[in-house]
Structures are given as C-alpha cells and as structure tokens.
Amino acid sequence: METGKDAELEAEVKAELRPSDSDSQTSFIRGSDLFGYVGIEDVLDQMRRKTMKAGFEFNIMVVGQSGLGKSTLVNTLFKSKVSRKSCSSNYEEKITKTVKLHSISHVIEEKGVKMKLTVIDTPGFGDQINNENCWEPIVKYVNEQYERYLREELNINRKRRIPDSRVHCCIYFLPATGHRLRPLDVEFMKRLGKVVSIVPVIAKADTLTVDERQEFKERIKQDLAANGIHIYPQREYDEDTEERVLNDRIRESLPFAVVGTDKEHQVNGNKVLGRKTKWGIIEGECSLSHLVLLFGCQLKWRR
Template sequence: MATAAEPQKVQLNGYVGFDTITTQIEKKLLKRGFQFNVIVVGQTGLGKSTLINTIFAAHLIDSKGRQSVEEPFRQTTEIQTVSHLIEENGIRLRLNIVDTPGYGDQVNNENCWEPIIKYIKDQHSAYLRKELTAMRERYIQDTRIHCCLFFIAPTGHALKPLDILVLKKLSEVVNVVPVIAKSDSLTIEERLAFKQRIKAELAHNNIKLYPYDSDELDQGELDLNQSMKELIPFAIVGSEKNVVIDGKAVRGRRNKWGVIVVENENHCEFVHLRNFLTRTHLQDLIETTAQIHYEAFRSKQLLALKESSARQEQPQPAQPSSQGGVI
C-alpha cells in the first residue's frame, strides 16, 4: 500500500500524445518565420555588392544601389541595409543584408573598421534595450548580425596586416566566415596554396572563426564542421549577369577564353558557401550569435550597469553626477 509520503504512481495507459510537441513547435515557428542577418565586409572593389546579388539571386540591392544590371558598378559609400522576405516551400525567411563600403583605400586606414564594429554592437545594444523594457514586445525584432562574410583579396600571397587586424576585431563580436574573393583570378594550384597560407596565418594570429567547437555537438555535427573548416575560406566568384550555355541562362562571367559558371562546383566554391549559409548552418549561425556573441555583450553591459548604479548609491563627495546610459 502506498504511504502518504510516497508519490502515487500513475499508470500511463496507452498513448498520451506529447510526442506531437515537435509538430506543435514546428507549426508555431513556421507561422512566425525566421530572421537572418548577414553583413559583407572587406577591402574595396572585391565584389561584395555583387556577391550579395548572386547568393540571393534577385537583385536585392536594386532599391538602394544599382537600378539595373546594365548600370555601371557603383562603389558602396555607406552602410546600407536591405530587407527582403523570401519564401521557399511555405517557409518564410526575413533576410537583412548589410552592405558596407570597402575599407583600406585611404591614406590613413587607422580605425577604418570602427564604423562596422559599431554597427554590429549597436544591433546588440538595440536588442538588449528592447529586452529590458518593462513592456517588452512578444517577439523582439532581431537585427543582430548572424554572419559576417569577410572578403579576402585574391593576391595569392598572404593576408594583409590590415585584414588580420580587422578579422581579429570582427571575430570578437560576430560569426566570421572568410571567403577568397574573385577566385577566378587564381589557378587551381594557386588557390590551394593560398588557402593553406591563409589558414596558417589565421591560426598563427589566433583568430577564432565560425564554426566553433562545442561539447554540445554530436559526432555528425562535428564531422560536418570539420569538413567545412577544411573548405573555409570558400573560393568564390560572383556575377550579376546571366550567360546562356546550352540554351540555359546561368549566372556566370564570360571572358575571352571562356565562361566561368558561378554555380559549377568545378569552377568555384560558391555553391558550398550558399549551402553552408542556407542549408547546413543557418540555424546554428542564429543560435551561436545569441548564445555566444550577444551573451558576451549582454553580460558586459549589465555588469557595467550594476557597477555604475552601485557607485551612484554610495555617498559621493560633492561632484557633478556621472551620466548613466551604459547601454
């Protein structure tokens, strides 16, 4: 007989149905849709604006940048954000793409990365402020940058000191995925050697890039990340124009000596990059941003806030009061 202290065992007869929770979550998530924010960073003229238009096909920057494909290329002169709602098989993805002006062509390039870092931190700050308000929104609009595509010039030599500096700063605040821009200018051997060189330099300078190793990953995920780490930096080619091959229009670049087809895996690694961003790591990029980069920002800001309010509570000698507003 069960005593009063013992919890009574309830016999679960048959099917209760809590295994449908995944379907319930899925339904809710699908209704809400997903938000993904990408930023492109790199020295000037490396094809950042072009790649954005290549990855997400339709001419996404049309509204603020080029009006048509025929228009000459314009240098990006300010940080521009373009939002798009994409739908695939009933799944909605709200995409924010942040195009930045190329850096590195000034006489003095000191602190040229600051506006970009500030932009990324401002998004964290805006999110935190919304999170801390008493009547916070049910779903906070997320503008935090989930992925930074960093463009490396296809010099075939080494990373420039400025690139190393910028990569270091960026990797502290955002998931960074480096790419070798305009890789059609490198031969197969040069591309391979350049990749190895970049990897060695990144390791030497202790630059931690996405994807990160974690105890939470299972073997399959670890293997996938390992194969991605071998591919990164993706050697890419971008093009806004279609070329007709065998009667089919494809994204490509026509040269005197032939056509390079952007989506052909034998020509470049554009498809690998797109799969990485959309098919295999989209959710993880979003999660990692919240769990690692935003969390670090948040705890730093909240600690600073606590310290400043503790200081204000202490009896102060007659002094002008310090300004709050750490966030």
C-alpha cells in the same frame, strides 16, 4: 532491442538532466514503455507551423574594399537582386572618406517559409591610403545591435516578437593576391571575430589557378592560426556527431574561394549562373556550394 543511437541519445539526455541534488532521480522512458500516446512529436509540428507562419530574420554583413564583387556574391547566394547596389536605380559607387554602414531588407519566401533578409554593406572600408581604425564604426554597429536586442529582452513589457537587428554573420572579402593576409585583414578579423561569426572568402577566385588558389588558402590558414583568429564554424564542445562531420567538411574548405555572378547563361541546354569570357563560361561555383551549406547551418540554428 537497444540500438547504438538509442544508447547515445539516452546518454545525452542523462548528461543534460544530471541532478545537482543528491536526492533527485532521473530516468529515461522510451516510447515502447509508455502506456499510451502523449503527443510529444506534435509539439515539433506546431513549432514548425508557427515558424513557417511567422518567418524568421537573417542579418548578414559584407565587408571588403571596393571592387571585390560583394554585391554580386550576395545576389548569387540568395538567387535574387538583394544587394543595395542592385536595388538602387541611381546607385553610384564612389569611394567615401569614412566607413559608412547601409542596410537594406527583403522578405524572401520559398515553399511557404518566409525569411526577412537584411544585407548590411560597409562602403569605404579598406579604400583609403591610411585605413587605421576603419573597423571601429563596424564594431560599434555590431555592439549597438546586441545592446538594443538585450534592452528589449530585459523589458518587462517586451514585445511578443522582438525585432532582431543583430548581425548573424559577416562575410569578409579577401583580394585574390595569392600572397598572405594584409595587416588590415588580421586586425579586422581579430577585433570583429570577438563579437560576430566571420566567414572569410577569396573574392574573384577565378583569377587564380587551381594551384595558386590552394597555396593561397594554406597561407591564409597559417596566418589565421598564428594570430589566434577564430572564424566560423568554431569547434564547439557540444557538437553532435552529425554536426561535427558537417562542420569539419566546411572547415576544410575555409577560406571559401568564390566566383560571384548573377547573370544566366545557357550551357548544354541548361541555365547556369556564370561569367562569360572569350574562353567560355565560368560557372559561379568554386567553394560557393560550401558557402550555401554554411548559411543553411546558420539558418537552421536561427530557427
């Protein structure tokens, strides 16, 4: 008996394999119609084992003015000291006259799966009185990584595994002013949104009340729509039902309100990541769980 899911799968396969030549014919054969075991499912197991052995790469860029907790949030996301600030014993945060890009890489292993994580920091962005064109070095860097990867792909004697330095995601930090997007925010996201997936976050969201945070989110959404800025995840025509439900849930939470912290505290006998104040412990939550979910989607796509 054909289930709704089987019918949907058959329709998708037929749509993808629709012949361009009128003499061609495509049919859909189910497992129950096969004469014996083919071993198609083993291919997925082989691909999974190969991925676990080789691992994969994930490159994330963090952009925002100084003091918004970029390093702390990255450490919170990946549950380890992965930011450049955390890994440098003699690190000194100083405001630079121009935007400089620095990257640091780590290999993270969890349950036998390896991931090479590269965090690209952009010190100097938005820290000047005149921030005109401060996005240009960032756009240039992103485009250069695309060109480098494309050259390797087009090379006849290309490597079996091409090193991937492309920026897969950019987290853009918005100060929790409670007002609207600044001209700098609009200009940056309009320009960079054309070349990389942008995820806007409200930094240090615990400085806003719940009502203030919600009102700020709505104003940001209005500004994004008014300026034609597309942020990740964008609506795709080929989203399946499961992806659409998940992505709609993520879209409703954008921009994410985050509280980053990499310090552990005891709360009711349990260890939690949080920030200690004289009123109590603020757990590193807010929309952080949705941000982690979003990265899970990105990593799933990367594999």
